Amino acid sequence: MRWRHPVFVGLILSLTPIAAATGEADVSVRDAWVREAPPGVAMMAGYMVLQNKTSRSQVLVAASSSSFQAVMIHRTIAKEGMTGMEHAPQIELSPKASLLFAPGGYHLMLLNPKRTLHAGDRVDITLEFRGGLVLPVAYEVRK
Amino acid sequence: MKKISLKFGAMMTAVVLAAMLGGVWLAATYRENGSRAILLPDQVMTLFPDPKPLTAFAFTDHENQVFDLSRLKGKWSFLFFGYTHCPDICPMTLAILARAREDIVKSTVGAKDVQFVFISVDPDRDTASKLRQYVTYFDTSFLGVTGDNAQLGNLAGQLGAAYQVAITPGVENYPVYHTAAVFLVDPRARYHAVFAPPLDAASISKRFKVLRELEGPQAT
Numbered sequence: 001m002r003w004r005h006p007v008f009v010g011l012i013l014s015l016t017p018i019a020a021a022t023g024e025a026d027v028s029v030r031d032a033w034v035r036e037a038p039p040g041v042a043m044m045a046g047y048m049v050l051q052n053k054t055s056r057s058q059v060l061v062a063a064s065s066s067s068f069q070a071v072m073i074h075r076t077i078a079k080e081g082m083t084g085m086e087h088a089p090q091i092e093l094s095p096k097a098s099l100l101f102a103p104g105g106y107h108l109m110l111l112n113p114k115r116t117l118h119a120g121d122r123v124d125i126t127l128e129f130r131g132g133l134v135l136p137v138a139y140e141v142r143k
Numbered sequence: 144m145k146k147i148s149l150k151f152g153a154m155m156t157a158v159v160l161a162a163m164l165g166g167v168w169l170a171a172t173y174r175e176n177g178s179r180a181i182l183l184p185d186q187v188m189t190l191f192p193d194p195k196p197l198t199a200f201a202f203t204d205h206e207n208q209v210f211d212l213s214r215l216k217g218k219w220s221f222l223f224f225g226y227t228h229c230p231d232i233c234p235m236t237l238a239i240l241a242r243a244r245e246d247i248v249k250s251t252v253g254a255k256d257v258q259f260v261f262i263s264v265d266p267d268r269d270t271a272s273k274l275r276q277y278v279t280y281f282d283t284s285f286l287g288v289t290g291d292n293a294q295l296g297n298l299a300g301q302l303g304a305a306y307q308v309a310i311t312p313g314v315e316n317y318p319v320y321h322t323a324a325v326f327l328v329d330p331r332a333r334y335h336a337v338f339a340p341p342l343d344a345a346s347i348s349k350r351f352k353v354l355r356e357l358e359g360p361q362a363t
Binding site for chain 2: 078082109111
């Protein structure tokens with residue numbers, strides 16, 4: 001039969017989510033970066049684009065890194081004409097949806113880096129989702 | 144007659160400039176002292192038809208020098224309120240202002256009579272040396288200033304800027320809320336315009352250049 005053509009079968013196999021059990025296949029992260037801090041500043045922010053590839057919601061509940069004293073999920077908000085930050089205890093990603101962590105919005109607040117990070121460095125931060133999904137992500141430090 | 148045609152020519156130049164900006168509407172108003180074109184209405188920049196003169200205030204800059212009303216005279220000043228422990232909106236805005244300044248430097252307008260001032264609303268943590276390290280990282284020409292709460296409240300009040308420092312005993316990183324807008328003060332120390340977030344460098348520099356073209360080479 002025509003569909004048994006080896007190229008066709010190969011194409012079908014390549015589209016099969018064989019790595020469905022790992023975090024990478026469920027939620028992808030791209031454009032992960034951390035803004036380089038001015039000298040003497042111990043507060044940094046991390047940004048990225050999260051994409052939920054599954055057909056169910058994924059809930060980001062925590063982030064951690066051995067490179068910082070603490071990592072918190074924050075959101076810059078407007079309040080009575082002012083801008084401030086609030087802690088976001090959890091963020092839900094709708095099925096098949098993307099979520100942007102960008103300046104002026106959601107960000108990972110990175111407190112007290114254990115070494116000075118310069119533009120071009122890479123720093124690892126682990127994202128944790130409800131249900132035990134753990135996603136290690138390398139962030140590029142940018143100016 | 145000549146005066147009128149000059150006015151008309153200036154107005155047409157302004158209309159063309161505004162059309163080039165895209166999305167910026169231009170209207171001309173006539174006042175007793177001649178014509179003054181204003182950029183209206185615009186979601187990025189609000190330009191006041193009658194700029195309000197600021198009154199006395201006293202801060203200290205990052206070189207430990209007095210920064211008062213006289214330091215605003217003779218220059219166009221971009222003012223931004225923030226604090227150095229701010230990981231997101233402050234470095235973002237200062238990086239945008241640094242790029243806006245680069246644009247202005249490269250333009251015919253130039254930046255000789257332009258200054259950028261970061262006003263810390265967190266004087267307890269933001270000392271002069273800390274401010275110096277911080278602002279000069281973004282641009283060596285940037286100024287960092289701060290003062291006591293009465294003085295901060297004084298200038299913030301004059302500009303309609305709000306801030307709130309929620310100092311919490313025992314909490315190292317207490318929250319600070321502040322206006323994210325950028326305020327433009329003219330060389331007569333009058334509150335001339337305000338740029339509303341979300342900001343980007345090109346939007347600020349383009350509008351500033353048009354404003355300067357309209358205002359003429361002399362600081363008015």
